[in-house]
Amino acid sequence: MKTLVMGAGAIGSVFGGFLSNSQDVTLIGRVSYISAIRKKGLRVSGIWGEHLFKNLKAFTSADECREISPYDLILMTTKSYDTEYATMQILPLIGNNSIVVSVQNGIGNEETIAKIVGKERTMGGMAIFGAMMMEPGHVKVTVYASECLFGTISGGIKRAKTVAEIIAKSGIPSLPTDDIIREKWMKVFYNIALNPLSAILKVRYGVLGKYDETRSIMRGMLQEAFEVAEAEKIGLKFTCEDYFERLIERQLPPTADHISSMLQDLERGKRTEVDFINGAIVRMGKRHNIETPVNETIVNIIKALGKMHGASAP
Template sequence: MVVAAMDNGLTEKHDMTSRIAIFGAGSIGCFIGGKLLAAGNEVIFYGRPDLQIAVQTSGLRLTELEGNETLIPAEQITFSTDPAILSDADLILVTVKSRDTETAGRTIRDHCSHYPSVISLQNGIENTAILRRLLPGYKVTGGMVPFNILRMEQTVFHRGTEGTLILQESPETLPLQQALERAGLTTETHRDISSILWGKLLLNLNNAINALSGLPLRQQLAQQAYRRVLATCIRETLTVLRVANIRPAKTGKVIPNLLPLILTLPDPLFIKVAGAMLKMDDNARSSMWEDLQRGREPEVDYINGAVIRLGEKIGVATPANQTITRLMRAAHANGKGSPSLSAEKLQNYFN
């Protein structure tokens, strides 16, 4: 189904959420912001000059796993590279890469003296705490985006996996939850967002493995040898979390402690037992793969690196996550995109 945004909006305007700013209009920001805009919300985008030019020329095309499309003409999109555009936002969704969180916090502080609500929708564990430190007096909450968004072409953003978007339970997130639901994105709220983020991080440990493989997610996860590497990283992370007295929440179809066992099943049995984990289309790839292909620094230091730092703090070794981090850094330094490591070659680093 193709839905086109009209001049008068796709739906009746709602007053629950006023002016929403997307801070870091990349793949996640453009998709969520575009869905909110198409549903009749006032949305402004703040991002990079190259994407600004593309969006203001071609608009946005949002495609989804189920076949739905949303088309938003360029003239309906407000996109700026000037942070002054944030000055009258009522709600700011931070969707920058984790390495840019400190810059985002300082920028919001310098341009938003009216204390808008700030919600982090980023990968990683530490972003909300960083924003709270930099934004005293602001209402800062966190959230978790479960699905994969891949930038297919200049302004085509594709959701290739499914999942329920989770927001921290708070009065500040209620208007956003209602707006997201009207935009067709299923949501839940959770009181302990930290446990949700750790649960998501367990699944995100595959991001780097997918990037190193160079394969689409479905093809990579269908191979037991790649899954064995992922299971090793997850098992190691669960050990760290257990010693640190952190209990990761279930964010997917599988209880976290069962993930290593399920991942190491033979291929036919894994496909039968964990079919929901493979419910994605052939376009789905990890954001770290996209980072390598575009020459950007991948977020491995904020995913696997978070495990390493916690392990160092509590005295638990993390050789598997250190190996993955080292391989990703080398791939980025090489500047040639994914190294396309076979499953067997990747496993050799763990023997």
């Protein structure tokens, strides 16, 4: 199977590296990163061991991949604000039986991809592990909470089972699901509560569960998000209070040492994905006439911090 990772950052590199043990893998990423991989290979370290992957093709643009396309499996691991552009770039690399899988944070990526490549070729994926870019060509797996999940958005689970099985065999625990949108909302709740607040306070995730004040802010963001999700008819399995208890007792402990992606982005002067996480709740809240003051405040603080750190704005 020929696999393309579009947007080879930390998470995409982990998928690409492990898959390269048994698949024909191509990475597309930034010039400095791809140059390092071409020279030294891709190093993945951390809790899943020390690995050096050299059996990879690495390019800086989709145009360079045309001669070896079409790809059977395309993992979209770009930032959410780049999804539409990246999908247009990979369109010439897609064949009749290709699958494009969004393994991204935030809400709405699958819908964006489906509008371009078709629902029948679109899947959603959830990475339930964390990784950090240590230097060009080297990523570190820092935390692992649960199996990755994969599912179609057009019904049926057969293709999801195939993708999950391939990725699981590569060494990344993975399972299929028959409702990936609902499952991705569960990860969005996790990101809503932890990602921006840890960036604002410059702390690891575990710190946020220790104080009444931070718990109160997290609960406020989640209450708004759950109200919006209900208006969107997501079909949630439990209440906000049930989820908050689950977050504190089950999800935080294994990811306590994680450094949020928003904090990493801010420190590097990069744009964050807050518009596609907390910002998505604010937008959908307005559509349903639901007030979201806590999330709106958090979004404004993250955007202000971004400007202070010199991040580019949309």
